[in-house]
Amino acid sequence: MSKKLKILAAPANEGGCAYYRVIAPMRKLLELYPDKIEVRYNLNPLGIIQDGPEAGTWQDDWEYEDMKWADIIWTNNISNWGGPYTARLVGLAKEMGKFVHYDTDDLLTNLYKGHRLYDVYKERDLENITKFVYNHADLVTVTQRKFAERVKPYCGGVLAVVKNAIDYQLPAWNVPPRKSPRKKMIRVGWAGGIHHEEDVKEFAGVPNMVNQRVGRENVHWGFYGAPLKTGQDDEKSEWQHQVWKNYRRILMAGFKGQPNWSIYNALSPDTYGGIYAGVDLGIAPLQMNDFNDSKSEIKVAECGRYKVPLIASDVGCYDETIINGQTGYLIPSDAPRSEWVKVLTKCIKNPDHVREMGENLHKVTEEYFDLNKVAKHRLELYEQSMGLVLSRDLNTSGVNFNTEWTFE
DSSP states (O other), rough: OOOOEEEEEEOOSSSSHHIIIEEEEHHHHHHHOTTTTTEEHHHHHHHOOOOSSSOOOOTOOOOHHHHHHOOEEEESSSTTOOOHHHOOOOHHHHTTTEEEEEEESSSOSSOOOOOOTHHHHTTHHHHHHHHHHHHHEEEEEESHHHHHHHHHGGSSEEEEEOOOBTTTTGGGGGGOOOOOTTTTOOEEEEESSSSSSSHHHHGGTTTHHHHHHOEEEEEEEEEEEEEOOOSSOOOHHHHHHHHHHHHHHHHHTTOOOOOOOEEEEEOOOTTTGGGGOOSSEEEEEOOHHHHTOOOOOOHHHHHHTTTOOOEEEOOOTTTTTTOBBTTEEOOOOOOHHHHHHHHHHHHHHHHHHHHHHHHHHHHHHHHHHHHHHHHHHHHHHHHHHHHHHHHTHHHHOOOOOOOOEEEE
16 A cells, blocks of 8 residues: 555444454554554544433534544444444445445344343334445454354445454453462353343353252352442443343352352453453353354453363354364253253363363464454455455445455
């Protein structure tokens, strides 16, 4: 490129999805290629009013300076203000003649009814808004092949698979391992947010059943991601705490006696990785549905960094990296909970086996999920897809085509 690419990074928020799909990659691109790109970061490039009685409304005199400056508008998912904001951002960027990049790791063309946000999804017509964004974006990037196949019919430009990746140079991914209180104790860890009620049901009562087989002194259960107590008595805070009360009730079903489990508060994306320094074995129970089957294997990238093998439901793309008995175990999505109990019991009774699988998964992680490697592919993708869009004049011809690059 003869001049620097000007990229406006405008993620939906600063949560986990935005962090992995926009914020962390943006930082890495700027670190590695300062001679090739310039980046501006703006959570609200449309200038929507955020506070007071007019919160959520548009400012008629907004100048859109960052959007006018940019060559590329890079956004993800659906904004805090709902789908119309994202649709307006994409639509206005196209009117300005900008190259629009929509980067996502959530399938929002067919959200399942059990998801906590399903009613909001239907009320705001997010299915059709998402399809509009897919159709008008010049570049859509998703996290895995099944996801790509599901959204391919709606994409009007370039569709590419770019895996989630982690900047392993950050301090949170280099925390020294914390020793277990007992030599033969296995610390089992689950990390998740507030939208996994249907998923934790797949694991209902399993800790109690495993305790009975291995002895509670030989296992500790850690559940990470509980909301912080802010002192605010608002509806959102109350809802989030209620979700975690439900998690505890479901996961600890049948549990009696001295607890061998702990619940830990959520951490920011920049510091979150250190939790795995105190985990020996990771778990990722998931209900089978199109939404979950389109999710990335980010838990592999997280666990593997700390040599923590993963036991996961055979959903999504975990089968690309989890090999039974070598890097972890896959539990068939239609298997009874007794299968989880059997595999966990086997692992907890064989700590050396757990450590060996962790070493193997670490090697996979370093090969496929290092952000330094993926950032290079992202820059190449911009260069190639922008050239392709310009050569085919997609924005004015009405041609609907799909070109897929897979960067893994």
